[in-house]
Amino acid sequence: MTTQQAPIGSGFEAASTTDDVIAGLDLTGKVAIVTGGYSGLGIETVRVLLKAGANVIVPTRNRAKAEAALAGLPDAELMDLDLSDPASIDAFATAFLAKDLPLHMLINNAAVMASPLMRDGRGNEMQFSTNHLGHFQLTLRLWPALIRAKGARVVAVSSRGHRYSPVHLDDPNFLHREYDPWQAYGQSKTANALFAMALDKRGEAENIRAFSLHPGGILATNLSRHMSAEALQATGYIADDGSPIIDPATGKKTLQQGAATTIWCATNPMLAGKGGVYCEDCDISPLVSADDESLGFYVPGVWPWAVDADQAEKLWALSEEMTGVVLKG
Template identity: 45%
Template sequence: MSESSLITTPFHSKSTASEVVSGVNLTGRRAVVTGATSGIGLESARALAEAGAEVTLAVRDINTGKLAAEDIAVTTGNPLVKVMPLNLIDRSSITSFVASWRGPLHILINNAGIMATPEMRTPEGWEFQFAINHLGHFALTTGLQDALAAADGARVVSVSSAGHLRSPVVFDDIHFLRRPYDPFLAYGQSKTANILFAVEASKRWANDGITANALMPGGVRTPGVARIQVTPEEIAKLNETRTGYPEIIWKTPEQGAATSVLLATSPLLNGIGGRYFENCNEVGPQDSGNQSGVAPYAIDPEAAVKLWELSTGMIHS
């Protein structure tokens, strides 16, 4: 991908979600945002509602979700803000969400996620970060394919991270059964999977008019980030891939949500899929000469196919 073919926009690292969606009319459009009770997810949902969309907050805690929905409705003047239960670690919860959805879905922002957690496993034995950050969203999105296809031009937004530069998907040992568990490698692998998903979904679903893109939102002090206890050794590891805390320029949640909202709404992205964005602009492959970009392994079409087929087998096992 040449630099000249990268998609550029008038927006940048300081742009907010509200600024990005200004002038966009989403009246009659329906959107789902996962993990929308706080931080980037909350502000993404708020911006979509501000533009007139009917927004469904897909959340684990219904009571917290209702408070968030009320806040969004009051601040935007849009009463079309709904709440539905969704636990991405529970396959029955995902199945129930999909089964209860009616009608088209124009925008799906796969925002929920966890970061650098201690070693944990699902009842299936899956590593927790991979299960929530990738497999849960994979099951949700593929389950909603018909609803997305019915929207005629639906967009899927996959919230990744520069943390993906830490690790490819290690197909030989995704669940850390044979290698020592490293919370940041596990996180990086799951964020690479988010990008590979966007690459393959855009290819497989092109005839349905569905596009998917991935992004790095930037450094935002979300509750998940605040809970991380980082040792000096771990900071050194993070600094190797530009994501160390000393180098982060922290964004507000409103700024962190801007790239997600851009991918969900901008006319510049009509028909565009399988790409990776930072600071509201597309970036190309990372190399030793730059300090941003997407790892070549995260946009490798063969890895994308392999991950899709593996994920399909896992969620239907």
């Protein structure tokens, strides 16, 4: 059953925090994997899931960095993973599946943003590779554990940056067009949303539901490491003294506000029986027209190209081709 891309009156708002949305929920016995869980929004996501009683596994490409970042969260379990390396993804999935655990929450949070042109070992553009293809392969490899949960959610952390670009199915790797870091980022974030839509269609019969989301503009994290001080200032998210501007009404959020929608998508009972939708501000986002010039960048809403079912299916087929990974029950 297709879930309507429209708000459901969650009772939360842009300023709601992770502690607000997790209040009263007991996740004891639940297992979660949070990619990118040792930086920025990921750390806050891990903290709140642990607080609610979940067992949380954090994949890490840099164990020393992860151990330092999560020193205050000693219950988080670390496992090695490089999302740009297919062999590493397979090794991680094999190691996790060997635990014979259910996987109740897979939160695909890790991301690269606005990086210079880089390519992975197979020649794929790095933002598309890390943000989309790596998570595509990881999710499909972990499918048996998601089925074992008998009620699982996959959460793809997308972005309002999906508005920068649709997925160029004929040239996702910028082989035949000039590379632009923000176009590449936008393409990868649109891919996150389309992936959640196609995944939800395939998982519904097994009660595996998928959601994508925009967390808000939180640039004072490692995600903005490829941006100069001048570029950060130009975004309107950073004050003259270099501190982040906090204004949830225009999407400028704290880490606790930004990770709230991730936690809401992963845990909230109101989403039972729903899936395949793009969310923001702890609710399902409205669908807005990309042609409406009255809509500024800060106005909430998902553009049609990020929730197009036909495009989602085409991206799924392309992703299978690019990774060589096919979903198995």
